[in-house]
Amino acid sequence: MPRIDGPIAFRGGGFAPSDRTWAAVATLVGVVALWQAGASAGVIPTLFLPAPVSIARALWALTVSGELWKNLSVSLMRLAVGWIVGTVFGIGLGLAVGLWSVLRSPGMALVSALFPIPKIALVPLFIIWFGIGEGSKLVTLAFGVFFPTVIATAGGVDNVPRGLIRMGQSFGLSHTAIIRKIVLPAALPAILSGFRVTSSIAIVLLVAAEMIGAERGIGAFVLSAGNLYDTDNLLAGIVVLSVLGLLVSWVIGRLERALLGWR
Amino acid sequence: MTDGLRLTVDGVGHRYGGLQVLHGISLTAEPGEVMVLVGPSGCGKSTLLGIMGGMLAPSEGAVRCAGDVPPDCLNALTYVFQDFSLLPWRTVAGNVALVLEDRLSRTACAARVAEVLALTGLTDFATAWPRQLSGGMRQRVGIARALAVRPACLLLDEPLSALDAQTRDLLLEEFASLITAAGTTTVYVTHNLAEAVRLGHQIVVLSRRPGQVRDVVRVDRPLAERRAADPDLMALEQRLWRMIRDDAAVAERERIDASD
Numbered sequence: 001m002p003r004i005d006g007p008i009a010f011r012g013g014g015f016a017p018s019d020r021t022w023a024a025v026a027t028l029v030g031v032v033a034l035w036q037a038g039a040s041a042g043v044i045p046t047l048f049l050p051a052p053v054s055i056a057r058a059l060w061a062l063t064v065s066g067e068l069w070k071n072l073s074v075s076l077m078r079l080a081v082g083w084i085v086g087t088v089f090g091i092g093l094g095l096a097v098g099l100w101s102v103l104r105s106p107g108m109a110l111v112s113a114l115f116p117i118p119k120i121a122l123v124p125l126f127i128i129w130f131g132i133g134e135g136s137k138l139v140t141l142a143f144g145v146f147f148p149t150v151i152a153t154a155g156g157v158d159n160v161p162r163g164l165i166r167m168g169q170s171f172g173l174s175h176t177a178i179i180r181k182i183v184l185p186a187a188l189p190a191i192l193s194g195f196r197v198t199s200s201i202a203i204v205l206l207v208a209a210e211m212i213g214a215e216r217g218i219g220a221f222v223l224s225a226g227n228l229y230d231t232d233n234l235l236a237g238i239v240v241l242s243v244l245g246l247l248v249s250w251v252i253g254r255l256e257r258a259l260l261g262w263r
Numbered sequence: 264m265t266d267g268l269r270l271t272v273d274g275v276g277h278r279y280g281g282l283q284v285l286h287g288i289s290l291t292a293e294p295g296e297v298m299v300l301v302g303p304s305g306c307g308k309s310t311l312l313g314i315m316g317g318m319l320a321p322s323e324g325a326v327r328c329a330g331d332v333p334p335d336c337l338n339a340l341t342y343v344f345q346d347f348s349l350l351p352w353r354t355v356a357g358n359v360a361l362v363l364e365d366r367l368s369r370t371a372c373a374a375r376v377a378e379v380l381a382l383t384g385l386t387d388f389a390t391a392w393p394r395q396l397s398g399g400m401r402q403r404v405g406i407a408r409a410l411a412v413r414p415a416c417l418l419l420d421e422p423l424s425a426l427d428a429q430t431r432d433l434l435l436e437e438f439a440s441l442i443t444a445a446g447t448t449t450v451y452v453t454h455n456l457a458e459a460v461r462l463g464h465q466i467v468v469l470s471r472r473p474g475q476v477r478d479v480v481r482v483d484r485p486l487a488e489r490r491a492a493d494p495d496l497m498a499l500e501q502r503l504w505r506m507i508r509d510d511a512a513v514a515e516r517e518r519i520d521a522s523d
């Protein structure tokens with residue numbers, strides 16, 4: 001007869017990674033410090049990859065001279081307008097597709113056909129249609145934001161629990177009250193996670209559109225710095241873009257916390 | 264008390280595609296009384312309740328309602344759901360106010376919410392989110408939301424069956440007194456025969472699918488005078504069980520065939 005004898009060994013640990021803010025900060029600081037050390041020691045050729053200190057100096061100079069704001073303000077404007085237009089229309093069509101059979105198949109057919117087109121490829125066409133000015137850039141952004149928003153919203157509406165809608169009907173709520181009080185709030189988490197996707201798409205398209213045809217804007221600034229082999233300014237522009245990305249995702253995080261506190 | 268609402272089910276039958284679920288059902292839910300529907304699983308109780316509340320169009324027959332509704336009634340036929348169906352993004356008070364907020368002034372709405380929360384023992388939970396509540400508390404919100412619209416008829420589909428046995432007993436007593444106090448016509452679907460004899464003025468026994476009325480048992484003792492260990496009620500419970508036991512056993516075996 002096999003026998004066991006002894007204390008029970010604990011075997012329920014692990015698989016529970018925890019967040020450590022200090023480790024995150026230390027990693028970023030460490031990488032920048034290593035980079036700076038490598039550049040100072042001459043291991044990293046600063047002509048190709050400038051040292052963090054040089055980038056910081058360039059950023060400071062750009063800020064003081066007003067050059068940074070001149071470009072950034074134009075980019076922010078384009079980002080805001082393009083994203084908002086794409087989002088508003090996208091949520092509208094997404095709701096329509098999610099709610100009404102008449103629009104469902106036609107809407108989804110168009111979205112499925114147009115969604116996979118790389119939007120950057122459309123920039124030259126939009127320039128022909130809407131001119132080299134603001135129009136083509138805004139349309140590129142709005143177009144890129146529109147489709148993922150439609151898909152996220154329609155998916156959110158599809159996943160609204162049927163039981164809740166029936167509950168609303170059984171309490172005599174009107175069609176619009178059901179949309180306002182049940183469908184929209186239930187679809188909101190899906191719509192907000194769509195924002196995460198569309199905001200990063202918007203930044204990519206912004207830079208691309210500004211590189212193809214713009215005098216101002218962070219994309220144009222980065223491109224012209226590159227043409228001049230001005231790597232300090234080039235990387236300063238990239239740092240600004242990455243900070244912009246972080247900022248946008250922070251704002252969305254706040255929005256989620258404010259609107260989805262019930263979860 | 265004015266004459267309440269009377270619901271008359273007249274020759275109702277229902278089919279889902281080729282599946283005949285109900286056949287030739289005729290019943291009357293009397294004003295101010297509780298009608299309990301019992302029957303084996305899958306016999307069409309929820310379907311019948313859906314038809315009675317206008318949530319489902321019957322394949323045959325019709326349901327009529329007639330009588331007075333409370334003067335401040337906002338939704339004559341009002342459901343309480345087995346799964347509570349609370350909106351998770353609204354607080355307890357917000358869920359209760361769902362219908363009121365559009366139809367009453369701000370102060371009237373707040374007053375009525377406070378009133379039904381007090382009635383259901385939820386006053387301290389007014390600002391809690393549904394996810395923070397136990398099942399029993401959630402169903403109290405469900406009943407508070409229903410009472411808040413001053414219904415003329417309450418329709419409850421196994422409101423206690425998602426709860427544990429102890430909570431079920433507690434809520435059953437609360438339901439009994441709330442329903443008695445409100446005096447609304449009530450249709451109550453359950454699997455549980457103890458609930459049936461505790462609440463029913465009329466207990467309708469349905470046969471297995473296609474559901475037909477097998478028997479209607481009247482219980483005349485007022486709800487307020489019914490006690491858990493009452494020998495008459497226990498004998499009635501036994502009698503009901505004998506009526507549906509064989510059907511229930513067959514229905515249990517049929518479940519697999521029905522679900523595909």
Ligand SMILES: Nc1ncnc2c1ncn2[C@@H]1O[C@H](COP(=O)(O)OP(=O)(O)OP(=O)(O)O)[C@@H](O)[C@H]1O
Pocket residue numbers: 279282284303304305306307308309310311454472521522
């Ligand atoms: N929407 C539907 N489409 C097709 N069949 C359905 C639908 N709803 C219910 N049924 C079938 O109709 C029959 C009766 O369903 P119903 O839910 O009314 O029974 P029930 O008596 O409430 O059962 P339970 O005791 O399990 O709640 C079941 O066999 C079920 O599978």
Ligand SMILES: [Mg+2]
Pocket residue numbers: 308309310420
């Ligand atoms: Mg049922």
